[in-house]
Amino acid sequence: MDNNNVPVYKLNDGHTLPQIGFGTYQIRGMQGVDQILAAIQIGYRLIDTSTNYDSEGAVGEAIRRSGIPRSAFYVTSKLPGQYHHRDDALKMLEESLLRLRLDYLDLYLIHWPLPKRDNYVEAWTALVEAQKRGLVRSIGVSNFETAHLDRIIEATGVAPAVNQNEIHPYWIQDKLLQANQDRGIVTEAWSPLGRGSDELKEQTILSLADKYHKNAGQIILRWHLQRGVLPIPKSGSLKHQHDNLELWNFELTADEITAINALTKANGRVNNQDPNTYEEFN
Structure with a gap:
């Protein structure tokens, strides 16, 4: 799909984001530049990176090599946990x-709240200041639970534009998705297909793939879109990159969304990364 035809979400600060992004976790170096550039050339404009991914250099180089104006891109990066104090964050x-x-x-996120260290409110005040300075257009968070969201909103009066969370069929996050929506926050999904291939082999998914003449990944990504979630799939494969953009020519029924939701598990996180306890530090 041509990028001009990818629908957008309007954020609570008036900016927009395409409804699908390209993730760069474990995509780095010169090979990473080539993979990101390939994604750009077939239509991706929302590029998601992070200091912790070690892919920022590759993202910037791919954007420059593309020959496409900077203004056409939506570039996201994230604040590492060891820099939550105001001056460090800036x-x-x-x-x-x-x-x-x-x-x-275009978007800068606090990568993890790290509530045990309890500096995420200070980090959020730094992002609010960075937005005022024009260093970033939209500010948001990643892996924040409802209590974390309410605390930073109460402290600053500024709601995040985005909350990027782990969401996939084994971990559907219904309550958090509703909490984000109630606060006017767009939900992004990291690991939107899970990790590994188990979710792609679920019979519920495979049956729908057969019905719609799509692959399992496309069914899951369409499920995200119909829940109002912005998925950030990562792929070094040009075919998968292309397939992941072919999502707007079919629609799942409400019952089919419910059937995929039913795949959720009590311990469905891919790596047991609970935002209330997870320590991001290497």
Whole structure:
């Protein structure tokens, strides 16, 4: 699909994001540049990176090599946990811009709340300031639970534009998705297909793939879209990159959405990363 035809979500700050993005976790170096550039050439414009992914340099280089104006892209990066104090956070955002060789970011997220350390409110105040300075257009969070969201909103009066969370058929996050929607926050999904191939082999998914003449990944990504979730799939494969954009020519029924929701598990996280306890530090 041509990028001009990818629908957008309107954010609570007036900016927009395409309804699907390209993830760059474990995509780095010169091979990473080639993979990201291939994704750009077939239509991706929302590129998701992070200081912790070590892919910011590759993202910036791919954007420059594409020959497409910077204004056509939506570039996201994320604040590492060890830099939650205000001055550190602002410097790390500047460092991300230097690595990307960009003048601004479209979206900057606090990567994890790290509530045991309890500095995420200070980090959020830094992002609010960075937005006022024009370093970033939209600000958001990642892996924040409802209590974390309410605390930063109460402290600053500013709601995140985006909350990027682990969401896939084994971990559907119904309550958190509703909490984000209630607060006017767009939900992004990392690991939207899960990790590994188990979810892609579920009979519920495979039956729908057969019905719609799609692959299992496309069924899951369409499920995200119909729940109002913005998926960020990662793929180094050009075929998968292309397939992941072919989502707007079919529609699942309400019963089919419910059937996929039923695949959720009590312990469905891919790596047991509970935001209330997870320590991001290497």
